[in-house]
Amino acid sequence: MxxxxxxxxxxxxxxxxxxxxxxxxxxxxxxxxxxxxxxxxQGGTARVLSMTFTDPAQEQAVIAELNTARDAEYAEVLDRLPELSTELADERARGNATYAEVEESEADLQRFRGWLAKIAARDYFAAPAGQAAREAVEAAAADLAAFEEAALRAEAPDLTAADMPRPRAGQEP
Structure with missing residues (x-):
């Protein structure tokens, strides 16, 4: 396994x-x-063989299969990502924009980013769905940033925009 x-x-x-x-x-x-x-x-058998395509059409067919496999993985990210946005919307509707919710959602966003990075690492031919998945994750990050700002305002209403914490290096706003 x-x-x-x-x-x-x-x-x-x-x-x-x-x-x-x-x-x-x-x-x-x-x-x-x-x-x-x-x-x-460990007592097993393994063979690693090198190969070269002799037919460009076969090579393109394999590339298409690889892209289809990556697109299916990206589609799963895209299918599950709305759960994060729904969770943030539900918490907003309940008036529950809190730091605890921000932390929970940040952890979810980091899982999505990690998942996306793993898929991208094996996306050798830039599968078409990759761009949509990256954009959706960044849109979720922007939604979370807005939620975090609302949580800060809810928990410390006297803060001004200048008092708001800035994102750390390498972190999304």
Whole structure:
């Protein structure tokens, strides 16, 4: 199971059970070699073969399959992301814009960003849905920033805009 998970995390395209294609990118090659070594040390069998496409149409078909797989992953992010916006809207409607809710939502946003980063790491051919997923996560970040500002105003109504905390380096506003 560990081998399957690692290969999937590298963007493996399974042709059949236990047979997959991976791109020969330097980091992927290193990770596959380590994985192959670990399998052999544990008594298993692994074969890593290099290949080259001889037919450009077949190469494009594989690229399309890889993009379809990444698009499906991006679609899952896009399907689940509205839950965060709905949660913020519900908390606003309840008048529950609090620091505790901000912290909870920040943790959710970080999970989405981490998930998106993992998908992007194996998105070798810029799958079409990637841009929409990135934009949706950034829109959620902007919504959370507005929610945080409302929470600060609710918990400290006498603060002025100049008193509002600024985002830390590398953090979204």
């Amino acid at each position: 560990r081998v399957w998970r690692k290969l999937r995390s590298l963007g493996a395209l399974y042709l059949q059970q236990s047979v997959c294609l991976l791109l020969a990118r330097p980091q992927v090659v290193r990770d596959v070699r380590r994985l192959e070594d670990r399998v052999r040390h």
